Amino acid sequence: MKLWVTRGILLATLIILGLWGWRAIFPSPERVIRKRLGELAQAASIKPNEGALVKLARSQKVASFFAVDAEIELDLPGRFPQSLSGRDDIMRAVASVRNMLTSLKVECLDISIQMGTDGESGIAHFTGKADLPGESTPQVEELQANFKKIDHEWQIQRITNVRTLR
Amino acid sequence: MAPTYKANQVNFINRLAYSFHPPRRGDVVAIKLAGTHVMYLKRIVGLPGETVAFTKGRLLINGEVLPEPYLAYGCNWEHEPELVGQDEYYVVGDNRSMDFFDHEQGRTTRERIVGKIVL
Numbered sequence: 001m002k003l004w005v006t007r008g009i010l011l012a013t014l015i016i017l018g019l020w021g022w023r024a025i026f027p028s029p030e031r032v033i034r035k036r037l038g039e040l041a042q043a044a045s046i047k048p049n050e051g052a053l054v055k056l057a058r059s060q061k062v063a064s065f066f067a068v069d070a071e072i073e074l075d076l077p078g079r080f081p082q083s084l085s086g087r088d089d090i091m092r093a094v095a096s097v098r099n100m101l102t103s104l105k106v107e108c109l110d111i112s113i114q115m116g117t118d119g120e121s122g123i124a125h126f127t128g129k130a131d132l133p134g135e136s137t138p139q140v141e142e143l144q145a146n147f148k149k150i151d152h153e154w155q156i157q158r159i160t161n162v163r164t165l166r
Numbered sequence: 167m168a169p170t171y172k173a174n175q176v177n178f179i180n181r182l183a184y185s186f187h188p189p190r191r192g193d194v195v196a197i198k199l200a201g202t203h204v205m206y207l208k209r210i211v212g213l214p215g216e217t218v219a220f221t222k223g224r225l226l227i228n229g230e231v232l233p234e235p236y237l238a239y240g241c242n243w244e245h246e247p248e249l250v251g252q253d254e255y256y257v258v259g260d261n262r263s264m265d266f267f268d269h270e271q272g273r274t275t276r277e278r279i280v281g282k283i284v285l
Contacts, residue, residue: 078268110201127200137173142199164199164206165257165272 030113037108040065046104055098063091067155105131120149168261169238183282196280212256220245239263
């Protein structure tokens with residue numbers, strides 16, 4: 001009887017470890033998209049005293065999260081609507097911002113993901129938070145990012161802001 | 167929400183405040199964005215079915231001036247009458263020292279109102 005209990009516990013442990021391993025090796029698309037947004041926020045953040053080469057490399061890294069034909073459309077209160085089209089355009093804009101700011105902390109919070117029926121696309125809804133140097137309150141914006149699996153990689157096709165107050 | 171509430175001040179929200187009655191005019195409420203990690207703190211000024219407008223900085227509800235003793239800064243906001251839909255509330259901050267379009271204000275749905283601030 002004791003042997004059977006031991007075997008049962010061992011089997012249950014193996015099953016749990018197997019499932020954990022399976023999920024670690026083959027994560028669900030939702031987990032991958034969440035991870036991508038976390039990595040994007042990290043890449044978009046600016047550490048103080050960043051060198052020119054680091055700035056360039058990080059701008060390229062940020063752009064790599066976007067599809068070649070990606071679009072960013074932001075219509076923020078009190079500002080002219082901003083529109084970026086294509087990965088190169090995005091990279092130039094990111095590089096320009098990096099040159100202007102001395103530091104920046106970006107976070108993607110409250111991420112919820114709705115997967116497309118094709119399993120190859122998904123929409124992430126989240127709050128983007130940016131702590132700018134010299135500002136006591138962070139900039140926050142509700143955003144929506146459309147992801148698509150291109151060449152086995154989840155890339156952003158479009159980012160738009162969601163008007164919390166209309 | 168200055169001067170009523172200051173930036174980076176810790177506030178508590180009563181999530182059960184609207185369990186038995188709908189939000190009321192004058193209530194300061196927390197409004198969620200994508201979730202509750204970051205929320206706006208705003209005052210309800212317009213209720214469902216009302217029209218909200220600003221003329222020479224004065225708030226008009228259904229064409230009548232609403233007294234706002236909580237305001238410390240004057241403004242010159244101008245905004246055409248806007249109908250607040252059913253299940254919607256018009257919210258605005260107490261700090262109106264900036265330009266109308268620089269201020270986060272407008273209509274929000276009941277679902278976005280998390281609760282009422284505890285004074």
